Amino acid sequence: MSIALVVVTWNSANALPGLLESIPAGLGELPYELIVVDNDSADDTVEVARRLAPECVVVQTGRNAGYAAGINAGLAEAKPHRATMVLNPDIRLAPGSVETLFSQLGGRTGITVPMIRHDDGSLAHSLRREPTVARAFGEALLGQRAGKYRAFGETVVDEAAYRRTGPADWATGAAMLISAECEAACGPWDESFFLYSEETDYALRARDHGFQTKYVPSASVTHLGGESRVSPALWSLLTVNKVKLYRKRHSAPKTALFWSAVMLREASRAAIGHKRSRSAAAALLGRRRAMNN
Template sequence: MNTTPTQQPRVFILIVNWNGKDDTLACLHSLQNLAYRNYHIVLIDNASSDGSVQAIAEAFPHVDIIRNAENARFARANNQGIELALKNDADYVLLLNNDTLVEPPFLQHLVARAQSDARIGMVGPKIYFAEPPQQIWYAGAVVSLRRGLLAHIGIREMDAGQYQQSGETGYVTGCCLLASRACIKTTGLLDESYFMYTEDADWCWRARQHGFLIYYEPAARIWHKISASSGGKAIVGGMTGFKVFYKIRGMLKFFGRYAKWYHWFTIPFFWLLQFLQALVMLIAAKNWAGIRAMLRILTGVRKHQ
């Protein structure tokens, strides 16, 4: 636990790890330089076999570690951390991917934005690819029920200051998401039925239904080693077969839950265009695993990888 000014809200930082020892250690090292001081780190380890727990416990003895006997995946593991944080009087909970590196003032900016309006329930930073470090991965997001679309704003654009305006956004990615205690208590936990991917958009959507605002704060900046936590070789922007399957599965679940009947007059058309575009990219890259994953979705197969 950090020695902290009492006037700062109490933030619990949750990091889920699964055989990501080197990335997680690097992430924890970057957190040591935070300008914000009233925080506590909880690591949720999903039955790693690479020596992660021992290495992290030795290097960062102040970090609390929840040791799972099996891979609980993203939502369930984070829910374990959220429940612990709320029991320990957290004012805010920060979900943070283990394959990220943070800028020292990022948490200060996120908390300041959340504190600026009691209606703000969730806030996310500007997120860059780790390489090249000025290429944007997330600068807000779009949710379109009419088009059946969940998409990051600015992805793969070089940062030239074009997304420097803080404001409401479609959803905050679970890669780095600050949620207020009030928002969590009202909205509930992450939906574990998603297994992985899209549970962040679902959480934000439910928070909005309860009257909370979802915000993007560009003054807060972090870097994401994209695709490192999903395993496998990243092809076509990280579209491994594993990722393709669960991304599409999550979108089907999300829009099946929230789209109105009249949206289904347009969603199939836009999904067909997206499907064909993705298929062309996968074929061009000879990404047979990605193609098989898409075919599994079409045939309704639900076999976990």
């Protein structure tokens, strides 16, 4: 059985060729099946996929269904496989990266994730800790500096942590390898998360079933993305989904505290003119009203 490579695209005609070019070297000797799931692109993403990778399976959802729904659609078409590699179209695989991730998979390790670098070569802080009220308040008060303290920051910013192989609560989902055993235990991805927090939910559910996520720095990829840093709409979606995920796993009173911490972060930054935080604060207020109804 091969590795199922599931790539979810949306208007990805410019980004996709670079990923497709990197796949053979990234997989090395591993057999694979490439599945491109297109969420109703308005450009020629589908034509690019078929032209550059004629052996791939193209799944067209007919709508912008979101990342989790795209993954599920791809898995529904996959042949029996040993593991699934979930990929953003703007990922570039380093030679041997998927082989290395696969070598670390098995037993209690159900998910392996690589070191991620930005396109300028700098390290992406892709490792995360489980969301908690204390960490949400820590990030509200200290920003990214909170990540220096395990109890008060969700994002791991310690450079030394990115040089050693080890477990993580979760990691950004642009590139992750999932064992067939973990996949079977967890079931489908939660499609109620259109974008953002779906990988958090999946990794935490995997842990619930006894599977850990392992970070493998000897496997590396380059990620050309990062639009959530500048787009108010995407930042709002990211922020609201953090609260939605927390509510899925915790009581209403605890979620109210978590919402307050996230709101403090966004409102304080909105007050000094951050457009994306102004948008996120408005979205959080809407989420609060929905939670109370």
